[in-house]
Amino acid sequence: MKAEAQALKGHLDVLLLATLEDGPRHGYAIKEALREGSGGRFDLPTGTVYPALHRLERARLITGSWSTVDGRRRRSYRLTAKGSRQLAADRGSWREFAAAVTALLERRPWPATP
Amino acid sequence: MKAEAQALKGHLDVLLLATLEDGPRHGYAIKEALREGSGGRFDLPTGTVYPALHRLERARLITGSWSTVDGRRRRSYRLTAKGSRQLAADRGSWREFAAAVTALLERRPWPATP
DNA sequence: TCCCATAGCTAGGATTCCTACCTATCCAGC
């Protein structure tokens, strides 16, 4: 395994949901949004993105619909109500998680610092 | 799978290394340090901690030695030079990773904001 | 004409973390 691989480590779902917060996007556009929104850091292979979208759809967090634009078929996804709630919850979880890891790595006392 | 499980998502190694930065600790003490240092958030099962320590030892990031204290056998671990370097690198990776995820979730423009 | 960007997909492997289980000692409470 490459050293820098496995970069997402379980946080992919919340990122995918977040890209849909402003409105529907198709898979490839989601992938591009993550790449651009992260300064190139999250340049995910399609073998990561598409299965993850299918997983979110099975979980009813997003719904997809087919369309054709310029001769290319697209599957456009949007957040469901459940997905919206999940996104809000996951954002909170991320903040707590990041705070806890940072506290341990920066060796600050828990819970808060000046 | 429980909703809140898989809490560490690939960041366990850097946390384990960080607990050894102040000096040697044995496995159980490492587990306790993570629990206390995270305000109880990272209360890891031993089935997570011990195999991870063995993994780090195999990778020569830490070295362990047996001792007996109060009739209990302990395996005390300390950082190797390689482990120290890895910790420094992983800290940097964490900062970048956390910044990228936060930027996407808080929808701040990349790379920086006031 | 050929290649790149766009757009979608799957199979299988590697890794990681957790659940569930095990042994054993020391000490406090009953």
Added chain:
DNA sequence: GCTGGATAGGTAGGAATCCTAGCTATGGGA
């Protein structure tokens, strides 16, 4: 004396996730 919890170590196996590697197909620019 006995029991249970905290301390201390461990393993086996499963579930989940992400990546690699491969595939099809269209449109447009060099």
